[in-house]
Amino acid sequence: MSKTKIVIIGVGAVGATTAYTLLLRERVDELVLIDANKGKAKGDAIDMNHGLPFLGRTKVWAGEYEDCRDADIIIITAGAAQKPGETRIDLLKRNVAIFESIMTEVLKYNHDGILLIASNPVDIMSYFSWWKSKWPVQRIIGSGTLLDSSRFRYLIGEELGIDPRSVHAHIIGEHGDSELPVWSLANIAGTRIPFDEETKERIFTNTRDAAYEIISAKGATYYAIALALDRICTAILHDEGAVLNVSTLLQDYHGVSNVYLGVPCIVDSSGVREVLKLELSESEREQLHRSAQKLKELIQSVEV
Numbered sequence: 001m002s003k004t005k006i007v008i009i010g011v012g013a014v015g016a017t018t019a020y021t022l023l024l025r026e027r028v029d030e031l032v033l034i035d036a037n038k039g040k041a042k043g044d045a046i047d048m049n050h051g052l053p054f055l056g057r058t059k060v061w062a063g064e065y066e067d068c069r070d071a072d073i074i075i076i077t078a079g080a081a082q083k084p085g086e087t088r089i090d091l092l093k094r095n096v097a098i099f100e101s102i103m104t105e106v107l108k109y110n111h112d113g114i115l116l117i118a119s120n121p122v123d124i125m126s127y128f129s130w131w132k133s134k135w136p137v138q139r140i141i142g143s144g145t146l147l148d149s150s151r152f153r154y155l156i157g158e159e160l161g162i163d164p165r166s167v168h169a170h171i172i173g174e175h176g177d178s179e180l181p182v183w184s185l186a187n188i189a190g191t192r193i194p195f196d197e198e199t200k201e202r203i204f205t206n207t208r209d210a211a212y213e214i215i216s217a218k219g220a221t222y223y224a225i226a227l228a229l230d231r232i233c234t235a236i237l238h239d240e241g242a243v244l245n246v247s248t249l250l251q252d253y254h255g256v257s258n259v260y261l262g263v264p265c266i267v268d269s270s271g272v273r274e275v276l277k278l279e280l281s282e283s284e285r286e287q288l289h290r291s292a293q294k295l296k297e298l299i300q301s302v303e304v
């Protein structure tokens with residue numbers, strides 16, 4: 001069997017936690033860390049290597065862009081983190097410039113891997129990466145609303161005293177302020193979730209604003225996103241066909257086209273194999289259109 005390899009570009013809070021998660025779960029044979037701050041990547045690689053006697057087979061090193069050559073997955077978590085009070089959209093211009101330089105390097109060495117984008121605003125950075133790479137759309141995946149859906153399922157489960165893994169509920173649209181909860185399809189074993197409007201509103205608000213709450217408490221969010229990225233990598237590496245709410249280019253999705261947004265997708269070794277069309281209510285459809293419109297305007301503002 002050929003070796004599996006993941007490269008992580010941007011080894012800050014999210015990148016390093018993702019690397020550590022992949023290491024603990026022994027997901028790959030080779031894990032390469034790249035950061036503009038070479039000392040950080042080197043220090044993290046040494047630190048993780050010192051844990052290998054307690055783990056197993058993964059080879060970890062601080063690398064260069066040449067290491068992208070035979071990578072199965074390249075995860076991009078580089079960029080500026082959200083500052084307290086700053087919206088994800090405020091980050092846009094700073095991160096587009098960073099991505100321009102990263103993508104130029106990656107594309108010199110890799111032509112057939114899968115790019116997994118987590119940097120914010122993630123839907124726009126994913127769209128930019130697809131546009132810049134000219135790769136087939138299924139191989140450029142944004143982490144989308146997978147984390148938001150996970151927060152949503154956790155909060156619903158907590159309210160009901162039910163394991164969040166048994167809660168089926170989706171957040172779709174932008175990973176950010178215009179995202180929407182699909183309450184019309186939320187269920188537990190096919191039964192409707194018995195919340196009044198006030199409870200629904202509270203749970204969705206806590207889901208949507210979770211990042212702001214965590215960032216104001218400790219400066220960054222990284223554990224749950226690392227697990228979400230690990231989940232996507234596993235679906236790809238094991239050719240699972242798992243349904244995950246990742247960000248992909250929508251084409252006539254309830255009338256929405258030419259924008260990356262988070263929706264349920266079937267993810268396997270080809271990347272996003274298929275987009276699943278949820279049966280949305282009229283008001284959910286309208287909210288999805290508003291989310292798409294917001295992102296299109298932002299994409300135009302950076303002239304992609």
Ligand SMILES: NC(=O)c1ccc[n+]([C@@H]2O[C@H](COP(=O)([O-])OP(=O)(O)OC[C@H]3O[C@@H](n4cnc5c(N)ncnc54)[C@H](O)[C@@H]3O)[C@@H](O)[C@H]2O)c1
Pocket residue numbers: 009010011012013014015034035036037040077078079080081082091098101102117118119120121122143144147175220221222225
């Ligand atoms: N998608 C999600 O659900 C989600 C969740 C949490 C954070 N994020 C986003 O992930 C990104 C990273 O967040 P963080 O908290 O790890 O930030 P961080 O500041 O801790 O780390 C960013 C890293 O990127 C590196 N970097 C900057 N420019 C680079 C370049 N040109 N090449 C290589 N490396 C470069 C920095 O040196 C730093 O180590 C942010 O955009 C953040 O908003 C996304």
